[in-house]
Amino acid sequence: MSRGAILAALAALVVAALAVSLRFGAVGLGWEGLWQGLKGTGDPSAIAIARELRLPRAVLAAMVGGTLGLAGATFQALLRNPLAEPYVLGVSGGAAVGAVVAIGAGWAAWAAWTLPLSALGGALVAIVGVLRIARGVGRGLDVRILLLAGVVAGTFFNAVILLLLSFQEAQAFRAAVFWMMGSVSGATWPAVVLLGGVLLPSCLVLLGLARAFNLLAAGEETAGFLGVRIDRVRLIAYVTASILTAGAVVVAGGIGFVGLFAPHTARLLWGGEHRLLLPAALLLGAAFLPLADTLARIAVAPAELPLGVVTAFVGVPFFIGVLRRQAGEARS
């Protein structure tokens, strides 16, 4: 299949995932009722459910999934390490510290918007801090030192979170843990616009780096001899992917596994060429997360499962299946 055909098929998959996510939920609307509700001609409660609850939630889930897929693919290319994922450099840890502070200090109970703002502050502290450590130690931007700095920062943030949590009362503790597990249940149109404002320019920037990523994947020394300005590419990739991750974490908490699963599945199915891999990872993540969120909503309705738990429960078996299929092809 050509690049265009693969991406078109994935885009269709995203649309299908959005439809499924809109159709199913605690309240049965049916396709007809859903359509009426979206058009705004059905009964008022169906309109409210379709337009105010499910649509922003499904769209936000797709955007968060896509953001994490793209950020994961970028971190893997930047760090030349297939184990890298969006949270590997401590961005989610910093955001979580911000969120826990907002919850623990009671800001979040006072005004809901302080929670994402505080999380964003934490994420930015993490991004800048890790970069400063890495640049201060290495000559240029050495990715091994960057990785080490990120992992160390993440560990430190985890310790801070545990320290803060140990002083929380039960309710705040629950709220903090639920936030860290990730959810798109609080989806609003402003959140969609916020993440979209980050995602669109980031896509363009990263697609512009796709060829350089290919060269870096082949070998750093070689990439330099082929004319890649390595330090500049690394810096742009790090900052862009970190801001993407921060955007996703701020609107939806720490949803795990998507950022690892989406780029890996894309690479196993269609190879490591980044001009295909980056958009494919984005679209796979965007198709996967609305489906996982649908399952999170209907599995124990009217209660909800934490989304991060569902992504792992659904994603891991699927991922193992892809790996096995690949191994089977390699043998034959």
Place this chain on the structure above:
Amino acid sequence: MSGGISNAGISSGGISSTGTEASIWRAEDLSFRYPGARRDAVSAAALTVGPGEIVALVGPNGAGKSTLLKLLVGALEPDRGRADFRGRRAAGWAKPELARRVGVLPQQEEPAFPLTVRELVAMGRYPHLGPWRRERPSDREAIARALSRCRVADLAHRPFATLSGGERQRVRLARALAQEPEALALDEPTASLDVAHEMELWEILKGEAAVGRAVLLTTHNLNLAARYADRLALLSVGRVAASGSPAAVFTEATIAGAYQWPVRIVPLVGPGPDAGAPQIVPVRDGRTRP
């Protein structure tokens, strides 16, 4: 130096011959010391490489061959002296511009992710395309030409990781040729290749020199270097101990002195165009030398 610089032979358009005997690479009084090292890795070295010429850097392990190569391709900044490419400091060239003119083959590279042969060779077009431009017909032609020159066209869709050592080196050379450079710099391109693969690689390099490209390489195979290279530079502890035609460099005293092992020099028996080329035969003298 009479490498046959005919523009007919370089239809690919990568080489702009000035029509003079201007050197491609020139090193003068070139010195470099790695941070923390106790002696210069390269010390007061002088060297020129002209268009259509194959120059081989030879010498014992640690003599400074790879360092000299890196200085000449601008990957290292000299501490003293000059390392010029086309009359300008090699390290002063903008990287994309240099990459359009010099194809470099580092000693090793380990792809972090799976790539096909075609994808790897197509990377040679990056300096010409930049991040956004699509492959044009001329790019595809350059890739196809490089694949066929290195006889790896039938491997185009194979994953690079599944190739043998000899095939990998030919694919990497194809990527350098896809750059359509006027010069090639190769760090031990024939290391750990079998006889046939090694001969094939030298033949490809000879063909590239014949269309006017300057070829600079490091190698441990003195005897093949003497048969294919126009000139040799023998390095010993960072210094150029001898340079010139193979016949001039290959004296028993010089080689034995550089390698600390006794040798005899004998003429190549032939058959072939290079019969009579000086060949080194290390002597077994029953002693183990330090």
